[in-house]
Amino acid sequence: MKRILIDKELCQGCRNCQLACMAEHTANRSVLCLDLEDPANRARNFIEAGPHGQPVPILCRHCDEPACVTACMSGALTKNPATGTVDHDPGKCAGCWMCVMSCPFGVIRPDSRESKVAIKCDFCHGRPFPRCVEACPTGALTLIEVDAQGTVKKICLPEPVAGETAPEEGAHQ
Amino acid sequence: MKMCTSADSKLIDFMGSKPEVETSFNRVPGQAIKCGFGMQGVCCRLCSNGPCRITPQSPKGVCGATADTIVARNFLRAVAAGAACYLHIVENTANNLRAVGQGKSGLTIKGAETLRELAGVLEIKETDPAQQAVKVADRVLEDLYRPRGQQMTLVEKLAYQPRFRRWQELGILPGGAKSEVFDAIVKTSTNLSSDPVDMLLHALKLGIATGLYGLTVTNYLNDIMLGEPQIATARVGFSVVDPDYINIMVTGHQQALIGVLQEKMVTPEAAALAGRGGAKGFKIVGCTCVGQDMQLRGAHCREVFAGHAGNNFTSEALLTTGGIDLVVSEFNCTVPGIEPICEQFLVRQICLDDVAKKANADYVRFDCNESAAIAEKIMHAALESYIRRRGKVQVDIPEHGYDDAVTGISEKSLPKFLGGNFKPLIDLIAGGKIKGVAAVVGCSNLTAKGHDVFTVGLTKELIKRDIIVLSAGCTSGGLENVGLTSPGAAELAGDNLKEVCRTLGIPPVLNFGPCLAIGRLEIVAAELARALDIDIPQLPLVLSAPQWLEEQALADGAFGLALGLPLHLAIPPFVTGSKLVSKVLTEDMEQLTGGKVILEGEIVPAAEKLAEIIEQKRKALEL
Structure with missing residues (x-):
C-alpha cells in the first residue's frame, strides 16, 4: 500500500504541492494555466503555519481507522481494503458535512464550487506518483510503500516532473 | 550525470564524454520542479509583509495588490532591466565612437558609408568624418541622458514613419531612455503604481528605446567603428x-x-x-x-x-x-x-x-x-x-560544426546581394515562391524542450512551409551549428523555397548574427513595408523568440510588439497569473500597435499558427 510520508522539517512553505493538487483537478492539469483567481480551484492539501510560524504540510492520511468513513451516513466515503486509500464517491455524497466535522486533521472540506459535496485527496486516482509528491522541491513529501502493519517497506523515488514544468531529459546519463 | 538534451547531437555526445565536468545541462534535472507562483508571475517580494502569493483562497497580497498589479509590476521590472542592459551597451559604444572621432583611441573609422548616411539622417552639418563621428555620438548620448519629460530626438529620424505616427497617437514615444528605465523602477516599487495598463504601455516605451537605441544605433555605431557586414561563408562550431x-x-x-x-x-x-x-x-x-x-x-x-x-x-x-x-x-x-x-x-x-x-x-x-x-x-x-x-590539461577538440555557414547578412548587404534593393525578395513573396518571413530570434534556453530544440524544430517546420527564416541572437549560433545556415539546408525547405535557395545559392535561414541584429531585422521589415507602401503590421512577417531566456529578450519582445509584429514565445513570460495582462498582451495589443503575443509550447502547432498568420496577412494584401 502506498502512503505519502511527510517530513515537516523539510517543508519550506512554497505551496507547490497545493498548486499541483489544484492543477491535477482541472481539465488540462496545467499549473501554468491554472486560474489562481478562481475560488472554485481548491487544493486538497494544506500548508498551515505552526505555532512558531513554521510551515506544516497537512495532507489526508488515509487513516487506518478513518473518522470520516465512520461518520459518513450516505456511504460516499469508503476505506479501500486493497489500496488502503479513503475514497470518496461524489455521486453518493449528500453534503451533510459529518466528515468535515469529524476529520481530526481538517483536510476534508466542502467543495467551494457549489458546496454540495465534500472534496478530499483522491491520491491522484492511481497516478504512479501523486502530483503533490512530484511537485515538492525539498523532499518534505515522499511516496512510500507500507505493509498492513504500517511498516515502511520501500521509498518510491519519482523521476523529475514531466511535461510543462520540466525540460526533456536526454537519454544520456 | 543526467543532462538535458540539445538539438546539436555532436555537442551532446561531446558533453556526454566528459562526465567530470558539470555544466548547465547537468543542472537542469535538479531544477526541474518549478515554483508555480513564479511561473505565473504572482509572487510579490516588494515588502516585508511578503512574499505574498496569489491563490484562489488568498486573491490579494497583504497590501491589497491583485494578481493583475503584481504580474504587471514584475513584468515591467523585467523589461526595464532588459532595456537597461541594451542601453548600457549603446552608451559604451557611443562613448567609444566619440573617442575614435577625437583620435584618442588609435582606432580608425572603417564604416565611412554608414557614418555618412547616419550623419545625413541626423542632419549633422559637419563634413569631416572624425567630427561627424563625435557629433553622432553626442547626439545619441544626449538622447539617452534626457529627462523623462523630453522626448528623444532620434526616434522620429530612425523609425519608420507610419510606426512613429502610431506611437505618437498612442502616447508611447519615450522620453530620455535612462530616465524611462529609472521611472519604471520607481513605478514598480512598493505601493506605487497599481495600474497594469499604464505599466504595459511603459513597457512599450522601453521597447522602443531598446530597439532604436540599444539595438539599431549600436549596430550603426559598431558598423562605423568596426566595419560593415559583408556576405561570406564562415567556419562555425x-x-x-x-x-x-x-x-x-x-x-x-x-x-x-x-x-x-x-x-x-x-x-x-x-x-x-x-x-x-x-x-x-x-x-x-x-x-x-x-x-x-x-x-x-x-x-x-x-x-x-x-x-x-x-x-x-x-x-x-x-x-x-x-x-x-x-x-x-x-x-x-x-x-x-x-x-x-x-x-x-x-x-x-x-x-x-x-x-x-x-x-x-x-x-x-x-x-x-x-x-x-x-x-x-x-x-x-x-x-x-x-x-x-598547456601540457597540464587535456586538449580534446571534437569534430563539430560546419565550414560553410553563410554570414555577414545585414540590412545593407542583403539588398546589395539581391542586386541593389529588396525588390527581388518582394517579388518572390508576392509570387508565392516565398510565403512569408519569420524572424526566429533571441536566446537559447534549456527548458523549451532542451538546448536549441524548439528553435531548430520550429525553423525546420517554417522552412518546410516555404517561409524564409531570418535569425538574430543565440538562435543564430544554434542554427549554424546544426547546418541550417549552410546552403545545403535548402534540401530541408519546401519545394518553392528550395528552388529559390538553389537558384541564389543561399540557405533557407538567413543569419543576421547577434541579438543586436534584431535592430537590423526591423530595418529590413521597414524597407519591405516602404517598398509596398504599407505599415509593418501588414507584412507577412512574424517574429518568434521561441527560447527566450532573459530580461533583455523581454525588452526585445516589447520592441517587437511596438513594431506591431506577432510575437511567438514557447514559454510564457511569467504573466499567465493575470488575466488582464495576458489579455492585453495576447489580444488587445492588436488594437493598439498591431502586434500580439502568441504563447505556444509545442513546435508543430507554433509553426502552424505562424503560417496561418502569414496566410491571413497575404490575403489582406491580396497576394
Missing part, C-alpha cells in the same frame, strides 16, 4: 579552435570593447609574443553574441578571428575542450557556470566591464583611450595562461 594558437574566448555583447584586440593581436609584435610560448599566434574564439557580431563583421577581422564556436549555453562545453587559454568577457551570457570549469581547466578570466564581473576574473576597466595598453595586458595574460596550462 568547436572545430574553429586551433590548439596551435593562444586562444582567447570572448563572451558578451560589446564588440566595441573587443574591437581593440582585433587590431593589436595580428601585429608582428603580437606574433613574436605568442612565439615566446611556442604558439603560432593569438586567435579570438567567438562565443555568445559578441562572437556572432565578429562573425558578422568577419571581413574586417579575418586573420584574428578563429570563428564562432556557439551560443550562450555552449560556453561551458567550449571550455571543456581544453583549447581555450583565456576568457575575456564584457557583458551578459557569461554564465556563472563557466567559473568552476575555468578553474578545472586552468583558464584565466578577464572582465572588461564590471557589470559582467565574474567572481574569479581579473577586472581590467575598459577605456577606449587606453586600448593599446589593455590589448597588451590581455595578450600577456593569455600568453602566461597558455604557458601555465
Whole structure:
C-alpha cells in the first residue's frame, strides 16, 4: 500500500504541492494555466503555519481507522481494503458535512464550487506518483510503500516532473 | 550525470564524454520542479509583509495588490532591466565612437558609408568624418541622458514613419531612455503604481528605446567603428579552435570593447609574443553574441578571428575542450557556470566591464583611450595562461560544426546581394515562391524542450512551409551549428523555397548574427513595408523568440510588439497569473500597435499558427 510520508522539517512553505493538487483537478492539469483567481480551484492539501510560524504540510492520511468513513451516513466515503486509500464517491455524497466535522486533521472540506459535496485527496486516482509528491522541491513529501502493519517497506523515488514544468531529459546519463 | 538534451547531437555526445565536468545541462534535472507562483508571475517580494502569493483562497497580497498589479509590476521590472542592459551597451559604444572621432583611441573609422548616411539622417552639418563621428555620438548620448519629460530626438529620424505616427497617437514615444528605465523602477516599487495598463504601455516605451537605441544605433555605431557586414561563408562550431594558437574566448555583447584586440593581436609584435610560448599566434574564439557580431563583421577581422564556436549555453562545453587559454568577457551570457570549469581547466578570466564581473576574473576597466595598453595586458595574460596550462590539461577538440555557414547578412548587404534593393525578395513573396518571413530570434534556453530544440524544430517546420527564416541572437549560433545556415539546408525547405535557395545559392535561414541584429531585422521589415507602401503590421512577417531566456529578450519582445509584429514565445513570460495582462498582451495589443503575443509550447502547432498568420496577412494584401 502506498502512503505519502511527510517530513515537516523539510517543508519550506512554497505551496507547490497545493498548486499541483489544484492543477491535477482541472481539465488540462496545467499549473501554468491554472486560474489562481478562481475560488472554485481548491487544493486538497494544506500548508498551515505552526505555532512558531513554521510551515506544516497537512495532507489526508488515509487513516487506518478513518473518522470520516465512520461518520459518513450516505456511504460516499469508503476505506479501500486493497489500496488502503479513503475514497470518496461524489455521486453518493449528500453534503451533510459529518466528515468535515469529524476529520481530526481538517483536510476534508466542502467543495467551494457549489458546496454540495465534500472534496478530499483522491491520491491522484492511481497516478504512479501523486502530483503533490512530484511537485515538492525539498523532499518534505515522499511516496512510500507500507505493509498492513504500517511498516515502511520501500521509498518510491519519482523521476523529475514531466511535461510543462520540466525540460526533456536526454537519454544520456 | 543526467543532462538535458540539445538539438546539436555532436555537442551532446561531446558533453556526454566528459562526465567530470558539470555544466548547465547537468543542472537542469535538479531544477526541474518549478515554483508555480513564479511561473505565473504572482509572487510579490516588494515588502516585508511578503512574499505574498496569489491563490484562489488568498486573491490579494497583504497590501491589497491583485494578481493583475503584481504580474504587471514584475513584468515591467523585467523589461526595464532588459532595456537597461541594451542601453548600457549603446552608451559604451557611443562613448567609444566619440573617442575614435577625437583620435584618442588609435582606432580608425572603417564604416565611412554608414557614418555618412547616419550623419545625413541626423542632419549633422559637419563634413569631416572624425567630427561627424563625435557629433553622432553626442547626439545619441544626449538622447539617452534626457529627462523623462523630453522626448528623444532620434526616434522620429530612425523609425519608420507610419510606426512613429502610431506611437505618437498612442502616447508611447519615450522620453530620455535612462530616465524611462529609472521611472519604471520607481513605478514598480512598493505601493506605487497599481495600474497594469499604464505599466504595459511603459513597457512599450522601453521597447522602443531598446530597439532604436540599444539595438539599431549600436549596430550603426559598431558598423562605423568596426566595419560593415559583408556576405561570406564562415567556419562555425568547436572545430574553429586551433590548439596551435593562444586562444582567447570572448563572451558578451560589446564588440566595441573587443574591437581593440582585433587590431593589436595580428601585429608582428603580437606574433613574436605568442612565439615566446611556442604558439603560432593569438586567435579570438567567438562565443555568445559578441562572437556572432565578429562573425558578422568577419571581413574586417579575418586573420584574428578563429570563428564562432556557439551560443550562450555552449560556453561551458567550449571550455571543456581544453583549447581555450583565456576568457575575456564584457557583458551578459557569461554564465556563472563557466567559473568552476575555468578553474578545472586552468583558464584565466578577464572582465572588461564590471557589470559582467565574474567572481574569479581579473577586472581590467575598459577605456577606449587606453586600448593599446589593455590589448597588451590581455595578450600577456593569455600568453602566461597558455604557458601555465598547456601540457597540464587535456586538449580534446571534437569534430563539430560546419565550414560553410553563410554570414555577414545585414540590412545593407542583403539588398546589395539581391542586386541593389529588396525588390527581388518582394517579388518572390508576392509570387508565392516565398510565403512569408519569420524572424526566429533571441536566446537559447534549456527548458523549451532542451538546448536549441524548439528553435531548430520550429525553423525546420517554417522552412518546410516555404517561409524564409531570418535569425538574430543565440538562435543564430544554434542554427549554424546544426547546418541550417549552410546552403545545403535548402534540401530541408519546401519545394518553392528550395528552388529559390538553389537558384541564389543561399540557405533557407538567413543569419543576421547577434541579438543586436534584431535592430537590423526591423530595418529590413521597414524597407519591405516602404517598398509596398504599407505599415509593418501588414507584412507577412512574424517574429518568434521561441527560447527566450532573459530580461533583455523581454525588452526585445516589447520592441517587437511596438513594431506591431506577432510575437511567438514557447514559454510564457511569467504573466499567465493575470488575466488582464495576458489579455492585453495576447489580444488587445492588436488594437493598439498591431502586434500580439502568441504563447505556444509545442513546435508543430507554433509553426502552424505562424503560417496561418502569414496566410491571413497575404490575403489582406491580396497576394
